[in-house]
Amino acid sequence: MTAAKARKRKAADAxxxxxxxxxxxxxxxxxxxxxQFDTGEVLMMAWMNRDAVAETLKTGRVCYWSRSRNKLWRxxxxxxxxxxxxxxxxxxxxxxxxxxxxxxxxxCHTGRRNCFFNAVRDGKPKVxxxxxxxxTDLYG
Amino acid sequence: MTAAKARKRKAADAxxxxxxxxxxxxxxxxxxxxxQFDTGEVLMMAWMNRDAVAETLKTGRVCYWSRSRNKLWRxxxxxxxxxxxxxxxxxxxxxxxxxxxxxxxxxCHTGRRNCFFNAVRDGKPKVxxxxxxxxTDLYG
Numbered sequence: 312m313t314a315a316k317a318r319k320r321k322a323a324d325a326x327x328x329x330x331x332x333x334x335x336x337x338x339x340x341x342x343x344x345x346x347q348f349d350t351g352e353v354l355m356m357a358w359m360n361r362d363a364v365a366e367t368l369k370t371g372r373v374c375y376w377s378r379s380r381n382k383l384w385r386x387x388x389x390x391x392x393x394x395x396x397x398x399x400x401x402x403x404x405x406x407x408x409x410x411x412x413x414x415x416x417x418x419c420h421t422g423r424r425n426c427f428f429n430a431v432r433d434g435k436p437k438v439x440x441x442x443x444x445x446x447t448d449l450y451g
Numbered sequence: 452m453t454a455a456k457a458r459k460r461k462a463a464d465a466x467x468x469x470x471x472x473x474x475x476x477x478x479x480x481x482x483x484x485x486x487q488f489d490t491g492e493v494l495m496m497a498w499m500n501r502d503a504v505a506e507t508l509k510t511g512r513v514c515y516w517s518r519s520r521n522k523l524w525r526x527x528x529x530x531x532x533x534x535x536x537x538x539x540x541x542x543x544x545x546x547x548x549x550x551x552x553x554x555x556x557x558x559c560h561t562g563r564r565n566c567f568f569n570a571v572r573d574g575k576p577k578v579x580x581x582x583x584x585x586x587t588d589l590y591g
Contacts, residue, residue: 325574332569332576342482342547344493351491353484356547368571400579402566403559407482407496409567419543426542427549429472431508434465436472439540 319369326368330361334405340376341401341408345418348397348411354418355426357384359408371396373412390449392416422446459509466508470501474545480516481541481548485558488537488551494558495566497524499548511536513552530589532556562586 312320335341339361345354357375359367363383366374373394377384387393394412401408419426421442428440452460475481479501485494497515499507503523506514513534517524527533534552541548559566561582568580 321574325571328574328576329571342496344484344496346491346493351486353486353493353549356482356484356542399571400567401569402496403561403563403568404566405569407566409493421543423543426544426547427540428543429541429545431465431469431539434461434468436468 322369323365326365329368329399329401330364332405333361333364333401333408335361336406340378341406343375343408343410345373345394345410345412345414347414349413352425353427354394354412354414354424357386364408367396367410368399373410387415390416390420392418392449394418417444417449420446420449422449462509463505466505469508469539469541470504472545473501473504473541473548475501476546480518481546483515483548483550485513485534485550485552485554487554489553492565493567494534494552494554494564497526504548507536507550508539513550527555530556530560532558532589534558557584557589560586560589562589 333341340358342356343359344356347354358378360376363374363376373386373396375384393415397413398411417424422444423440423442428438430437430439473481480498482496483499484496487494498518500516503514503516513526513536515524533555537553538551557564562584563580563582568578570577570579
């Protein structure tokens with residue numbers, strides 16, 4: 312076996328040992344938080360199934376499960392705004408995942424850097440982040 | 452109306468306007484990520500229902516919904532490890548919440564600072580954080 316093949320097999324073995332450690336819910340999903348690894352910014356929350364977890368760990372590119380499209384969602388496949396995996400963590404109950412990532416461009420489909428741009432200001436809901444990239448440039 | 456009463460009413464109005472903005476799931480819940488407001492550390496992920504969101508916004512103390520105990524879970528009520536709310540945010544689809552908090556002590560019931568202490572090292576699952584507080588001191 313070549314060194315490259317050995318690395319690939321090791322990554323695959325690690326991937327499935329993590330999949331087996333995760334407590335997926337009744338729908339076979341686990342919530343996954345994506346956090347920018349160096350700044351600590353929480354970028355988004357999405358869902359993963361077994362295949363999404365395994366693919367993410369094997370490729371080093373974050374892959375979610377799209378509940379609306381009912382298929383694997385390789386983040387950035389259409390928009391180019393990929394997430395490179397820096398570290399994969401899961402919590403005490405194994406029912407939530409924290410992805411430390413390096414986000415290319417913006418994480419949010421609205422063109423904002425992160426998805427959590429709604430807050431309360433002066434007693435009312437308010438959008439607190441600007442659009443950085445025109446969404447039609449991402450998906451047009 | 453006194454100034455204190457006016458503030459309280461304003462907080463209550465704001466709380467319910469946020470509750471109405473959130474897209475709770477079929478079980479009436481929304482996932483909530485707690486992040487330490489000044490360091491960016493992701494502490495935990497739990498769930499909130501309408502009452503938990505409203506109480507958190509009205510009191511400034513984080514309250515979740517416990518799915519295992521099927522009741523409101525005032526974080527720190529037993530352990531003393533409360534979370535003071537610094538900012539309440541929600542995402543583009545309004546189906547995830549980000550709580551910026553000031554965590555007293557440790558967030559995790561295992562006595563670790565945060566719940567995401569499982570990672571992959573050298574191809575195998577590994578616990579990467581130490582217990583800081585004996586759990587029997589928290590719940591004993």
